[in-house]
Amino acid sequence: MSKSLSLLSKRAGKINPQSVEDYVSMGGFSALKKALTMEKMEIINEMLDANLLGRGGAAYPAGKKWKQLYNIEGEPKYIVCNADEGEPGTFKDKLLLKDDPMSIIEGMIIAGYVFNSQDGYIYIRGEYRIIQEKFKESLEACEKAGYLGDNICNSGYSFRIHVVSGAGAYVCGENSGLLNSIESKTGRPRVKPPHLAEVGLFSKPTLVNNVESFADVPLIVEMGGKAFAELGSEGDGGSKLVSICGNSVNRKVVEVGLGHVTLRDLIYDEEFGGGIADGKELKFYHLGGQSGPIGFPEQLDTPYTAKALKKEGLSVGSGALVVLDEDMCIIDYLLKVCEFFIHESCGKCTPCREGNRHVHNILTKFAKGTATEEDFERLERLSATMALASSCGLGQAACTALDSCLKHRRAEFEAHMRGECPVCFPKDKEGK
Numbered sequence: 001m002s003k004s005l006s007l008l009s010k011r012a013g014k015i016n017p018q019s020v021e022d023y024v025s026m027g028g029f030s031a032l033k034k035a036l037t038m039e040k041m042e043i044i045n046e047m048l049d050a051n052l053l054g055r056g057g058a059a060y061p062a063g064k065k066w067k068q069l070y071n072i073e074g075e076p077k078y079i080v081c082n083a084d085e086g087e088p089g090t091f092k093d094k095l096l097l098k099d100d101p102m103s104i105i106e107g108m109i110i111a112g113y114v115f116n117s118q119d120g121y122i123y124i125r126g127e128y129r130i131i132q133e134k135f136k137e138s139l140e141a142c143e144k145a146g147y148l149g150d151n152i153c154n155s156g157y158s159f160r161i162h163v164v165s166g167a168g169a170y171v172c173g174e175n176s177g178l179l180n181s182i183e184s185k186t187g188r189p190r191v192k193p194p195h196l197a198e199v200g201l202f203s204k205p206t207l208v209n210n211v212e213s214f215a216d217v218p219l220i221v222e223m224g225g226k227a228f229a230e231l232g233s234e235g236d237g238g239s240k241l242v243s244i245c246g247n248s249v250n251r252k253v254v255e256v257g258l259g260h261v262t263l264r265d266l267i268y269d270e271e272f273g274g275g276i277a278d279g280k281e282l283k284f285y286h287l288g289g290q291s292g293p294i295g296f297p298e299q300l301d302t303p304y305t306a307k308a309l310k311k312e313g314l315s316v317g318s319g320a321l322v323v324l325d326e327d328m329c330i331i332d333y334l335l336k337v338c339e340f341f342i343h344e345s346c347g348k349c350t351p352c353r354e355g356n357r358h359v360h361n362i363l364t365k366f367a368k369g370t371a372t373e374e375d376f377e378r379l380e381r382l383s384a385t386m387a388l389a390s391s392c393g394l395g396q397a398a399c400t401a402l403d404s405c406l407k408h409r410r411a412e413f414e415a416h417m418r419g420e421c422p423v424c425f426p427k428d429k430e431g432k
Ligand SMILES: Cc1cc2nc3c(=O)[nH]c(=O)nc-3n(C[C@H](O)[C@H](O)[C@H](O)COP(=O)(O)O)c2cc1C
Pocket: 053, 054, 055, 056, 057, 058, 059, 060, 062, 082, 083, 084, 085, 086, 087, 170, 171, 172, 173, 174, 175, 176, 208, 209, 210, 211, 213, 214, 392, 393, 394
């Protein structure tokens, strides 16, 4: 029996994404019509029942975020969709942006209606240039058909969505950096508090949610929060898009019920990753992008859901699953992760700006076989300091992958200290 689901992805590849007619023919905008007849608090209660953990990486409960904003005084309130999709290995938002943009638009309009907002913004990564243009076409089509703009579905409610392009900085995916970037300021994260729900875009109360989170909203309104929650597992409701890539046989986006598949299913089942390419062995896998934890073969039977993953020191994060085979050296891999963070750090705070460089220097010693016992302690201290003292999630999470490897594969670091590594220092046939 198939373990995959087809709810969020049900229209992908089956409709012309810029056609309102096609979208409506497969159930589109019926949730919006229903929402426009509901009390705003009723919609928030459905969001609370849904147990939707935000799909952008931090897994903050969406219903709670909506309720907090609802209780904040002040006008106007802004709706912002985070379509920066900057985590390497993550391309699940792309599926929705490209193949079912109106599900995101519908979710944003419902959110706008709840908060009586007049304007929404979608911040789409600069690399998705063609998608940006197509998204604008979808917005125009929705406006022409009366689902966006003035007097939506003759309800008296009006809402517009503006498209803003990113320019290639990973840190602009951080929600406050993103708002600064929309305001044409340097895309550096803000110091919080104040939280964005109170002082957000143009200093006004603001909702920031991920693409997939917004696309989930019509499903929640349509089927009800409780039914949505049951698609997932305890405390982690709904289905989830996962982007699988790296050394797996298949590289694609799949949809699964949270908690209804294991990491083994995702990597090995034919309908998902399909196993390791070229008959090689699995060495490790990276969950949730560069800022996420690394998992190992002995953790493969963990169900793919927040609570079970947390127990193993793992997480869903951005929804990426990058598979690495036996030919990958862990130290080499960690050096690349570290180089990514050195490149993407905005440089505002010392623990992140300097810490990533120090980590890189020490990992280089391991790679060269010149590291000592004290270097373990230095790495652990740096990682703990960066997690505690960095100002935003980038610096706080930069050593997550390193921590997983230090915990589970210390022996591979020690082998490098002795100048041994099957990948970096392969022995010849005589074992020399
Ligand atoms: C460095 C950094 C990059 C991020 N990049 C993204 C991104 O590309 N897309 C995204 O949705 N969230 C990203 N986030 C998370 C956002 O700050 C925020 O939590 C999210 O957009 C909220 O939406 P959600 O509650 O629906 O998940 C990033 C966070 C950090 C610290």
